[in-house]
Amino acid sequence: xxxxxxxxxxxxxxxxxxxxxxxxxxxxxxxxxxxxxxxxxxxxxxxxxxxxxxxxxxxxxxxxxxxxxxxxxxxxxxxxxxxxxxxx
Numbered sequence: 001x002x003x004x005x006x007x008x009x010x011x012x013x014x015x016x017x018x019x020x021x022x023x024x025x026x027x028x029x030x031x032x033x034x035x036x037x038x039x040x041x042x043x044x045x046x047x048x049x050x051x052x053x054x055x056x057x058x059x060x061x062x063x064x065x066x067x068x069x070x071x072x073x074x075x076x077x078x079x080x081x082x083x084x085x086x087x088x
Contacts, residue, residue, distance in 0.1 A: 001023070001028065001073070001074070001075035001076075002022065002024070002075060002076060003021070003022050003024060003075075003077050004019050004020075004078045005019065005020045005021075005022055005081055006018060006019055006078065006080040006081070007019065007020055007081060008080065008081065008083065009082065010053065010083045011057065011081050011083050013045065013050060014040070014045065014050070022036060022037075022040075024036060024073065026075075027072065028072075028073050029069060029070055029071055029072050029073060030067055030068065030070070030071045030073070030079075031070070032073075033059070033073065034054040034055065034069065035054070037053065037054035038054045038055075041053065041054065053081075056083070056084045057081045058081075058082045058084075059071075059079055059080065059081055060081075061079065062078045062079075064080075067079075
């Protein structure tokens with residue numbers, strides 16, 4: 001199945017577009033999405049500061065609701081990723 005991941009903040013480095021299409025096995029959840037993002041980042045963006053992004057980012061459903069790691073994804077679903085924001 002494929003999901004569309006809307007990129008915000010530092011995650012925009014993952015694509016030249018605002019959306020990254022990601023292939024996942026059927027019946028995947030947010031935990032599987034985090035694992036897949038970790039793999040993508042380690043293979044293609046190892047020199048960036050995104051190493052911890054999949055572990056620390058929040059994910060939101062199409063209804064702008066925060067979703068947890070057990071949330072079941074469906075094919076063609078639109079999910080947003082919001083990296084943590086730090087300040088001082």
